[in-house]
Amino acid sequence: MAFVNLKKKEVQAKIVYYGPGRGGKTTNLEFIYNRIRSQMQNEMVTIKTHGDRTLFFDFLPLNIGTIKGYSIRTQLYTVPGQVKYNATRRLVLRGVDGIVFVADSMAVRKEKNISSLKNLEENLAAYQKDLYKIPIVLQYNKRDLGKKGVPLLSIEEMERDLNSKLKAPSFGTSAMIGHNVVATLKKAIQMTMISLQRTLM
Amino acid sequence: MTYILEQKQIEEIEQVLSKSLIDLGVHSVILIDMAGNIVVDQDSGNSDHDIYSLAALAAGNYGAMNAMANIVGEDEFSLLFHKGETANIHFSKILSDYLLVSIFGKEISLGFLRLKVAEAVAKIEKLLPTQSA
Numbered sequence: 001m002a003f004v005n006l007k008k009k010e011v012q013a014k015i016v017y018y019g020p021g022r023g024g025k026t027t028n029l030e031f032i033y034n035r036i037r038s039q040m041q042n043e044m045v046t047i048k049t050h051g052d053r054t055l056f057f058d059f060l061p062l063n064i065g066t067i068k069g070y071s072i073r074t075q076l077y078t079v080p081g082q083v084k085y086n087a088t089r090r091l092v093l094r095g096v097d098g099i100v101f102v103a104d105s106m107a108v109r110k111e112k113n114i115s116s117l118k119n120l121e122e123n124l125a126a127y128q129k130d131l132y133k134i135p136i137v138l139q140y141n142k143r144d145l146g147k148k149g150v151p152l153l154s155i156e157e158m159e160r161d162l163n164s165k166l167k168a169p170s171f172g173t174s175a176m177i178g179h180n181v182v183a184t185l186k187k188a189i190q191m192t193m194i195s196l197q198r199t200l201m
Numbered sequence: 202m203t204y205i206l207e208q209k210q211i212e213e214i215e216q217v218l219s220k221s222l223i224d225l226g227v228h229s230v231i232l233i234d235m236a237g238n239i240v241v242d243q244d245s246g247n248s249d250h251d252i253y254s255l256a257a258l259a260a261g262n263y264g265a266m267n268a269m270a271n272i273v274g275e276d277e278f279s280l281l282f283h284k285g286e287t288a289n290i291h292f293s294k295i296l297s298d299y300l301l302v303s304i305f306g307k308e309i310s311l312g313f314l315r316l317k318v319a320e321a322v323a324k325i326e327k328l329l330p331t332q333s334a
Contacts, residue, residue: 001202001203001204001234001235001236001238001298002202002203002204002238003203003204003205003206003234003236003238003240004203004204004205004206005206005211005240006205006206006207006208006211007206007207007208007211007212012238012239014236014237014238041251042251042253042254043251043254045254045257045258047261056261056265057257057261059237059254059257059258061253061254061257073253075236075237075238075253075257077237077257087268088265091261091264091265091268092261094235094236094260094264095202095234095235095236095237095238096236097203196203199202199203200203200205
């Protein structure tokens with residue numbers, strides 16, 4: 001539910017990082033926050049459990065400049081990935097305009113990725129939104145772990161598992177070191193803005 | 202779903218919030234939608250809260266409260282209010298998609314604030330577009 005403020009000439013849109021638990025959603029936001037914190041007036045908000053897992057959401061407002069005279073403010077959110085937190089996950093999705101799906105490249109997380117994407121589809125449907133129509137970018141995260149000998153799913157296999165029907169833009173990433181984190185976000189913002197423009201015209 | 206508010210609509214809402222609440226002594230009022238976007242904000246000039254974070258947290262908090270209400274068999278809780286040492290926060294739903302967040306101090310009683318918020322809400326309802334997120 002993006003909002004266009006004609007007085008301030010400002011567009012506000014909501015992008016949500018979704019995906020299985022411990023996949024790197026919060027790490028994505030932390031990387032972005034650390035890159036831009038010197039220019040920010042706001043701090044990143046996190047609601048975590050004692051064990052450092054996301055309990056409700058992380059939130060990072062991001063002013064990304066102007067398009068055609070309108071200042072664009074994107075609100076970045078993460079959801080809690082753990083299966084048991086579906087009620088709060090669904091709350092965060094309310095009014096979502098664009099999604100970054102953070103999949104975990106570790107071979108042992110294959111099924112968790114697939115079930116999280118299915119869960120996203122169900123939760124979007126609760127808001128009359130269609131996974132196949134909403135702007136979405138896939139991220140195959142933790143690619144750096146391959147060098148440390150951790151068995152990873154190949155990009156091809158992840159594409160087959162998650163993207164064969166969606167056919168969304170996808171990136172192999174390492175959120176810990178920031179590889180392709182900004183590229184993913186840029187793509188998600190671009191797709192969200194194009195989609196908003198279409199609904200406004 | 203995208204919605205637009207014209208300059209005139211925003212100024213009318215600002216005027217209602219300013220006259221009904223800020224002039225009364227409320228420190229800061231933020232009208233948000235349930236996605237956590239800020240529609241209008243007004244303050245007394247002495248407040249420097251991070252309103253974007255407040256908006257995101259208020260929308261999440263309201264959603265969580267509503268979900269709790271449903272679990273105990275209520276449609277919604279009619280009073281949402283947090284009391285602090287020097288600052289208090291009051292939430293009021295407007296139509297089905299907006300939330301008015303008022304931050305006020307000790308000078309105003311909760312009862313009086315609720316009365317004034319209700320008056321402001323009745324006026325703002327007529328100025329906002331209806332949404333379904």
